[in-house]
Amino acid sequence: NAGVTQTPKFRILKIGQSMTLQCAQDMNHNYMYWYRQDPGMGLKLIYYSVGAGITDKGEVPNGYNVSRSTTEDFPLRLELAAPSQTSVYFCASRGLGGASYEQYFGPGTRLTVT
């Protein structure tokens, strides 16, 4: 199993550009999450999904969009990049059993908006 994979690893965007951060998991997990981590800070939840076709806003959803057409994939879209979106983005997933909120994290995407 590859676990949770994220692409790209690094990206530099200009203000106003758009991009999609990709996230995929091969563990057949229902729940998937997108977080952002600003320097020296904890993680903040952007969006999450409890299953294919279902998404919901987290703590800091403004400026982002998500979709969940399949169980495996959960892309995060930035439509008009702003410097405030410079951050490290983590995707995570979890199943329904075990430690209920044991999340598996991807390696992260480091995004800089200039």
Add this chain to the structure above:
Amino acid sequence: SQELEQSPQSLIVQEGKNLTINCTSSKTLYGLYWYKQKYGEGLIFLMMLQKGGEEKSHEKITAKLDEKKQQSSLHITASQPSHAGIYLCGAVSTGNQFYFGTGTSLTVIP
């Protein structure tokens, strides 16, 4: 929204020393999770505490949950350079969202 405050914000210890990290919640805890993040990498789940008074250990790391104080502590015994990283507590809110604490950066000097 749920707020999880961690203290200290950063910690530098000599190898072999013991240390404690605290996580205090602004709301009732329905379970507390501890994660570790190596610098520049994703998070790794350490352990979960569900009941007041519960204590769990993983190698040299022990975590306790005090429901009355809405607080959890993470204790590392005889720290090693491999313990270095960022430790984050997390909790589920009543809205089924997951919140992370502010994080504690640990440096272990050989």
